[in-house]
Amino acid sequence: MDNTKYFYFIYGNHGDFPEQLEDYYFLIKDLLAYSLNKPLLVSKELVSGHCNFIIECFNPSFVSQIETIKNNSPKTNIICIATEFLTQDTFNLFNKENEYSNQTLIFLDSILHQTGIVKLGKKFFSDTSLKDLYKKYIKNKIGSSHYANTGYWKERYNNFIKSLPYFDQVWTVSPSQKEGYLRIIESSNLWTLPIVPYTDLCEEFSSTKNNNFNIDLLFTGTLTPYRIQILEKLKNKKLNVVSGFFPSFLKNAYISQSKICLNLKPNSKWPFTSIMRLHTLLMKGKYVISEKYDDEISIQNKFVNEVTLENIVSVSLDQINNPNLVDIGIEMKSKYIESTKIIREKVKGDFLEFIQSKIT
Incomplete structure (x- = not known):
């Protein structure tokens, strides 16, 4: 046995x-x-x-x-x-004030998901007009209400x-x-x-030498209202911005095609950025622009370009045509592993x- x-x-x-x-x-x-x-x-x-x-x-x-x-x-x-x-006595309640302005839409979206109506709609309704209405009047306005759903947490x-x-x-x-x-x-x-590299080897991914960087800025994660506002500001500057929660093959493909990867907080009251997202992007050898960690600096934040909400757009515009982004990303990965x-x-x-x- x-x-x-x-x-x-x-x-x-x-x-x-x-x-x-x-x-x-x-x-x-x-x-x-x-x-x-x-x-x-x-x-x-x-x-x-x-x-x-x-x-x-x-x-x-x-x-x-x-x-x-x-x-x-x-x-x-x-x-x-x-x-x-x-x-x-809950998870992720950093402030009792809800930052979202359209509470009615958030409540409605939460009910639609909790009752399974959204899931059933995706499964049984081929009429794209219903999907378009949901996307136009609810989803695009509030993004994901996941982080705002105190009952869920x-x-x-x-x-x-x-x-x-x-x-x-x-x-x-x-x-x-x-x-x-x-x-x-x-x-x-x-x-x-x-969350650190559990390897002593600094392998060079082929994606870091990819010359077809047709995406200016990439954010992978849940699209909250706060994140949508930032991404829309960047899009308004005529930048090619890709964002969303993707299956791994799409996520990896988008990362390899991106000049700059972003790390954004879920909302303005959230004290921390995602260490795991930073770790993943650094190990891919990417140049990262990240919002600051509020109360302390993480290991990963030492190897990225930290910004505030106020200057994230200007820094992105300054760096987007930097010819050394690939080399900087590879260098930061090497330093991250060594340190x-x-x-x-x-x-x-x-x-x-x-x-x-x-x-x-």
């Missing part, structure tokens, strides 16, 4: 949208290869008797699955990767709390998250997995200690 314990990346709790997990999959895959020389397997469902990495986002049904598998198989390990910020937090007793450990991915989670998790059960070597080695040691003590 094979008693080997394998490592699995679980994606079934993210429903029809697992592509949003792609960057975290590669981060953990690289961590395992670098630290243990072990592969990371994938599974839609939790795998009994093995070590499961799962990105936090649970509905009641998945909470029940977690409870059942841990009760039936105590040797099953579950490591929960916490990507959101714990604020008060509260429910997601509650399901996380219900699942918490069954996790072997919770991993945050940013030092800025740690204080919030320490209010509900013992320090011995909480670890921050640094994080000590962190990599420490993480490797900490991870090995965790495996020996927790993964049995």
Whole structure:
């Protein structure tokens, strides 16, 4: 009988949208290869008797699955990767004032999604006029109301709390998250997995030498009202701007075709930019313009062009014709990898200690 314990990346709790997990999959895959020389397997469902990495986002049904598998198989390990910020008794509530001006449209859009009407419409209605009306009068005006939906974040937090007793450990991915989670998790059960390159090699992607940069500015991510406003200002300057949440093959193609990649906050009250987005773009050897981290500087922000909301348009215009963007991107990638070597080695040691003590 094979008693080997394998490592699995679980994606079934993210429903029809697992592509949003792609960057975290590669981060953990690289961590395992670098630290243990072990592969990371994938599974839609939790795998009994093995070590499961799962990105936090649970509905009641998945909470029940977690409870059942841990009760039936105590040797099953579950490591929960916490990507959101714990604020008060919910996720991502940085201010009680909602920044969006058109609350009626946001509420309507939320209801349409929660009741499944939008999903049914996409599936059963071929009439493009209905889709065009939704896009014109709701979607294009408010973007994604995902970050504004306080009810969604509260429910997601509650399901996380219900699942918490069954996790072997919770991993945050940013030092800025740690204080919030320490209010509900013992320090011995909480670890921050640094988002850094888990490789000493600086491979040169063919995309960095691509001369067909037909996209001026690229933003990949959820299109919130705040982000849409910034992107529209850039488009009004006659720049070719591409934005959206794309499947990996499109995302990688767009990145390779872009002169500059952007990193934008979800809204004006959000204190942080996405470390994971910066990491991904730096490892692609791209020149990045990023909004500033409010309370501290991240490792990644040292290797990008940091801007404020007030000067993001002017800086983009200044840099768009810079003939050295490709060379700068490659140089920043090399410096990023070299500067994080000590962190990599420490993480490797900490991870090995965790495996020996927790993964049995």
